[in-house]
Amino acid sequence: MSRVVVAEFMDERAVAVLRERHDVLYDPALVDDAARLMKEAAGCDAIVVRNRTQVRGVLLESLVRCKVVGRLGVGLDNIDVAGCAARGVEVIPATGANALSVAEYVIGTAMVLLRGAYQSTGAVAAGKWPRSALSGGREIGGKTLGLIGFGSIGQHTAKLAKAVGMNVIAFDAMMDAGHPAFAAAGVRCAGLDEVVGTADVVSLHVPLLESTKGLFSAARIASMKRGAVLVNTARGGIVDEVALAGALRDGHLGGAAIDVFGTEPLPAAPHFDGCPNLILTPHVAGVTAEANERVSFLIADRVIEALA
Numbered sequence: 001m002s003r004v005v006v007a008e009f010m011d012e013r014a015v016a017v018l019r020e021r022h023d024v025l026y027d028p029a030l031v032d033d034a035a036r037l038m039k040e041a042a043g044c045d046a047i048v049v050r051n052r053t054q055v056r057g058v059l060l061e062s063l064v065r066c067k068v069v070g071r072l073g074v075g076l077d078n079i080d081v082a083g084c085a086a087r088g089v090e091v092i093p094a095t096g097a098n099a100l101s102v103a104e105y106v107i108g109t110a111m112v113l114l115r116g117a118y119q120s121t122g123a124v125a126a127g128k129w130p131r132s133a134l135s136g137g138r139e140i141g142g143k144t145l146g147l148i149g150f151g152s153i154g155q156h157t158a159k160l161a162k163a164v165g166m167n168v169i170a171f172d173a174m175m176d177a178g179h180p181a182f183a184a185a186g187v188r189c190a191g192l193d194e195v196v197g198t199a200d201v202v203s204l205h206v207p208l209l210e211s212t213k214g215l216f217s218a219a220r221i222a223s224m225k226r227g228a229v230l231v232n233t234a235r236g237g238i239v240d241e242v243a244l245a246g247a248l249r250d251g252h253l254g255g256a257a258i259d260v261f262g263t264e265p266l267p268a269a270p271h272f273d274g275c276p277n278l279i280l281t282p283h284v285a286g287v288t289a290e291a292n293e294r295v296s297f298l299i300a301d302r303v304i305e306a307l308a
Contacts, residue, residue, distance in 0.1 A: 001022055002022045002046060003022070003044045003045050004023070004025070004046045004048065004303065005030070005041065005047045006027070006028075007031045007037060007053045008030075008031050008048075010028075010048060010072060010296045010299075011292050013296075014293070014299070014300040015296075015300070018300050021304050022045075022046075031049070031050075031052045031053045037053070037059065041062040041063050042062050042065075043065070044065070045066060045067055045068075046066060046068040046303050047063065047070070048069075048299060049071060049078070050071075050072045051075060054079075055079040056079065060083050060084065067088070068090045071094060071299070072094060072295050073094055073098065073286060074093050074094060074153070077208045095152060097295040099152045100291070101285065101286050101288045102156070102205075103156035103157040103160050104288075105233060105257075105281075107140075107164065109231055109257035110140060110257070112257075113229045113257060114137065114139070115138065115139075116136070116137045117134040117137050140166060142165060142166070143167070143200035143201060144167045144168070144169060144200050144201070145158070145167070145168045146169050147169070147170035147172075147187075147195070147203055148170075148171055148196075149171075149172055149204065149234070150187070150189075153233075154170060154203075154205040158185045158187050166201075168185070168186075168188070169189075169198070170188070171189070171191060171194075196224055199224075199225065200225065200228055201228065201231065202228060202229070202230050202231070203231040203233070204216070204230075204232045204233065204238055205233070206235075208235035208236075208238060212237075215239075216230070217240050217243065218246075221247050221252075222243075224252070226252055229253070229254055229255040229257075230244065230256045231258075232259065233285035234260060235260050236260040236263070241258075241262060241272070244256055244258070245278075248277065248278055249274070256275075256277070256279070258279070259281045259284065259285040260285075261283075264283055265282065
């Protein structure tokens with residue numbers, strides 16, 4: 001029987017599946033107790049994390065007998081993948097398991113931001129009637145969605161977008177125009193500048209790499225279509241937050257939904273104060289009850305397989 005340490009929250013039914021085969025320590029608060037995390041890491045054969053546990057440096061060195069790292073999500077920027085490989089540690093992400101959750105977040109927030117009418121509860125309840133002010137909202141049907149990154153999540157997002165009548169174009173640095181994913185989804189492959197400059201809604205679906213860090217700089221945000229909406233569910237370091245706030249305030253952008261930030265948890269961020277048509281969420285686009293279940297059971301099954 002192997003020792004499995006789960007350092008962040010996981011569906012408890014999936015934890016029970018792991019416990020049927022292995023000795024499991026499940027403590028969602030372990031990520032916040034560095035000393036104890038190091039101690040437990042030294043004796044584990046597998047460790048399961050989300051995005052907060054940094055599997056690198058001292059923690060990676062502590063994994064002296066570990067064979068597998070299960071990632072309850074898809075991004076791997078919190079894991080030294082090369083370092084794990086050098087130690088013979090297999091890294092298993094939950095690829096595809098939360099794609100629908102993220103896709104729904106993108107389309108849902110795009111609808112809210114384009115329409116611009118869903119933050120009037122207080123005014124209406126107070127006896128005001130801002131009907132004229134809120135009558136200029138935009139429909140999502142007929143608008144163009146531009147996807148930056150066309151992996152599993154981007155493809156799910158394209159499917160939902162087309163179902164509500166959007167046109168979809170996409171750029172992916174790892175795919176050429178002949179890649180079958182574009183034809184299968186009915187999506188036109190376009191260059192980065194075209195996607196950014198012509199889409200009514202731009203949604204980011206790329207990992208945080210040296211090549212994508214700061215990709216949406218002040219200049220690139222300025223090159224977006226006037227009135228466009230930006231949705232970032234990828235990683236915070238991709239977007240210049242200050243430049244984004246400025247583009248919202250001066251009216252160049254028509255709205256933004258930001259789920260990820262350069263520093264998480266997000267500290268006090270005065271640059272976002274007073275920004276119109278802005279939705280900020282705490283890195284939950286891929287976390288729903290259903291997605292957590294899919295992600296957790298997928299990782300439980302894959303960890304069991306890896307330890308067999």
